[in-house]
Amino acid sequence: xxxxxxxxTGGDLTSDAKPRAGRRPGSPDTRAAVLDAAKASFADKGFxxxxxxxxxxxxxxxxxxxxxxxxxxxxxxxxALEIPFDPRQVIPELARGGVDGLGTRIAETFVGLWDxxxxxxxxxxxxxxxxxxxxxxxxxxxxxxxxxxDTIAQVLxxxxxxxxxxxxASQLLGLALTRYLLRLExxxxxxxxxxxxxxxxTLQRYLDGPLxxx
Amino acid sequence: xxxxxxxxTGGDLTSDAKPRAGRRPGSPDTRAAVLDAAKASFADKGFxxxxxxxxxxxxxxxxxxxxxxxxxxxxxxxxALEIPFDPRQVIPELARGGVDGLGTRIAETFVGLWDxxxxxxxxxxxxxxxxxxxxxxxxxxxxxxxxxxDTIAQVLxxxxxxxxxxxxASQLLGLALTRYLLRLExxxxxxxxxxxxxxxxTLQRYLDGPLxxx
Numbered sequence: 001x002x003x004x005x006x007x008x009t010g011g012d013l014t015s016d017a018k019p020r021a022g023r024r025p026g027s028p029d030t031r032a033a034v035l036d037a038a039k040a041s042f043a044d045k046g047f048x049x050x051x052x053x054x055x056x057x058x059x060x061x062x063x064x065x066x067x068x069x070x071x072x073x074x075x076x077x078x079x080a081l082e083i084p085f086d087p088r089q090v091i092p093e094l095a096r097g098g099v100d101g102l103g104t105r106i107a108e109t110f111v112g113l114w115d116x117x118x119x120x121x122x123x124x125x126x127x128x129x130x131x132x133x134x135x136x137x138x139x140x141x142x143x144x145x146x147x148x149x150d151t152i153a154q155v156l157x158x159x160x161x162x163x164x165x166x167x168x169a170s171q172l173l174g175l176a177l178t179r180y181l182l183r184l185e186x187x188x189x190x191x192x193x194x195x196x197x198x199x200x201x202t203l204q205r206y207l208d209g210p211l212x213x214x
Numbered sequence: 215x216x217x218x219x220x221x222x223t224g225g226d227l228t229s230d231a232k233p234r235a236g237r238r239p240g241s242p243d244t245r246a247a248v249l250d251a252a253k254a255s256f257a258d259k260g261f262x263x264x265x266x267x268x269x270x271x272x273x274x275x276x277x278x279x280x281x282x283x284x285x286x287x288x289x290x291x292x293x294a295l296e297i298p299f300d301p302r303q304v305i306p307e308l309a310r311g312g313v314d315g316l317g318t319r320i321a322e323t324f325v326g327l328w329d330x331x332x333x334x335x336x337x338x339x340x341x342x343x344x345x346x347x348x349x350x351x352x353x354x355x356x357x358x359x360x361x362x363x364d365t366i367a368q369v370l371x372x373x374x375x376x377x378x379x380x381x382x383a384s385q386l387l388g389l390a391l392t393r394y395l396l397r398l399e400x401x402x403x404x405x406x407x408x409x410x411x412x413x414x415x416t417l418q419r420y421l422d423g424p425l426x427x428x
Contacts, residue, residue, distance in 0.1 A: 130396065131345045137396050145398060166392055166401040167412055174388020178380055182344065182351050184359060187380040198381055198425045202416045211412045 033059040034066055038080040046135060047077065047143040077143050082122035085113060087148045095155040102156075103168075103204025107196040110172050114180050115192055124181060127173075145169070158208060167206040171199055247273040248280055252294040260349060261291065261357040291357050296336035299327060301362045309369040316370075317418025321410040324386050328394050329406055338395060341387075359383070372422060381420040385413055 037058035041050040052073055056063035070076040078086055094105050113119050130140040152165045178184045179195070187195075205211075251272035255264040266287055270277035284290040292300055308319050327333050344354040366379045392398045393409070401409075419425075 128346050131391075132342050141396055141398060145396070163400050163404060163412075166398045169398070170388040170392040170401070170413075171385055171416070172388070173391050174384040174386070177345075177387050177391065178384040182355055182359070184355060184380045184383070186377050187384070190377060194426065198377075198420070199384075201419070202385070205415070206412070212408065 030059075030061060030065075031069070034061060034070065034076075035080055038076050042077060042080055042139055042143070043136065046139050047073075047146075052076070074143075074147060078147075081126055081144070083126065083144070084116075084119040084122060087144075088151050091148065091151040092155050095152075099156065099158065099208045101204070102207055103202070104196060104200035106168065106172075106203050107200040108192075110175070111192045111195050114176060120180055123176070127176065127181070156207070160211070164206050164211070167211075168203050171202050171206070175199060244273075244275060244279075245283070248275060248284065248290075249294050252290050256291060256294055256353055256357070257343075257350065260353050261287075261360075266290070288357075288361060292361075295340055295358070297340065297358070298330075298333040298336060301358075302365050305362065305365040306369050309366075313370065313372065313422045315418070316421055317416070318410060318414035320382065320386075320417050321414040322406075324389070325406045325409050328390060334394055337390070341390065341395070370421070374425070378420050378425070381425075382417050385416050385420070389413060 034055065037055045038050075041055050041058065045054075050073065052066050053063045055076070056066055059066075066076065070079055074088070090109065094102065094109060097105065114123070126140065126144070129136040131137070148169070149162060149165050153161050158164060175195070179187050179190075190198075248269065251269045252264075255269050255272065259268075264287065266280050267277045269290070270280055273280075280290065284293055288302070304323065308316060308323060311319065328337070340354065340358070343350040345351070362383070363376060363379050367375050372378060389409070393401050393404075404412075
């Protein structure tokens with residue numbers, strides 16, 4: 001799973017396993033127990049009140065083991081949500097070419113990810129949960145949105161980047177909703193290149209164009 | 215409720231009531247029974263397989279009474295969903311000024327509707343149900359999307375209007391999701407005029423701009 005993620009940084013449990021107390025480190029059981037405990041904690045307590053230590057206790061493992069295999073709380077959050085990309089790697093890669101043409105590159109990456117059926121399922125699941133549950137919406141806002149928006153703010157030197165990034169998110173999430181969830185035709189069957197050509201300029205204007213009425 | 219709808223055509227049960235067999239026509243009980251039966255039928259059977267006759271039987275009223283007080287199946291559908299506007303009236307009103315500036319007029323109307331808390335609740339409810347239930351998604355597609363898209367196609371003479379209208383829907387629904395459901399800040403608190411200035415040109419380009427890469 002982790003190996004399939006675009007820009008994934010998730011730990012590899014099959015190598016470099018050091019024996020510790022409690023559950024056998026590195027076993028698939030341990031990984032599953034940690035992820036289950038992480039999912040439960042993020043869902044129940046939200047992002048801010050979830051701690052690696054609390055997850056370790058719930059999973060019956062050492063907190064250091066979680067840090068060793070999964071990394072930070074952000075890493076564990078992405079692994080628990082099964083999001084098929086890591087915004088902290090994908091966004092800087094996209095931004096490397098500068099703001100020029102960034103709208104089209106974002107659109108290509110987004111449509112490329114969503115057009116793959118296997119990627120779609122975990123993202124739809126996150127989406128659905130956030131839509132129907134206020135706690136999950138807060139989790140998405142404080143976890144995913146923060147990871148995406150903080151990363152964008154770090155790599156792009158544009159005024160009003162917060163509202164610009166959220167306008168980009170509004171078009172991308174709306175595309176996910178209409179093309180992939182509601183599957184409105186003809187949009188759902190439109191070739192990826194045509195979707196990119198349609199929404200790329202929108203994203204570009206949100207990133208660096210004038211946003212107020214002229 | 216119906217009186218508050220923008221462009222509502224829903225029947226008025228307080229006047230012109232003709233006595234019929236079964237439930238007392240025109241009483242609030244009758245209206246509620248019809249709407250409950252309509253909601254259940256649209257949810258269970260979908261739009262296409264719901265009939266006024268079936269709803270009449272379930273509600274214990276005459277089919278003619280439903281036609282008299284609610285109008286067509288489309289009318290009853292809008293009433294059952296408690297959608298605070300009638301796309302068959304709002305869209306032609308918006309389109310009356312021609313394609314010029316239509317993007318901004320659509321954005322103003324959409325933000326104006328959603329910025330009112332009382333309007334938001336039934337729309338969020340429809341949204342949530344459609345996101346989490348495939349039958350409800352089909353209902354939204356075959357009921358609401360069809361009403362909106364058919365009306366647009368009737369009033370706007372633009373090539374590729376179906377995909378253009380769905381791109382407009384993608385930006386509008388994405389705005390609803392980020393501004394009103396997830397309430398991402400600063401977008402959620404941005405003054406309506408700034409939101410309109412930001413997304414109006416997007417909608418305008420989707421309606422009459424070039425959509426393919428140039």
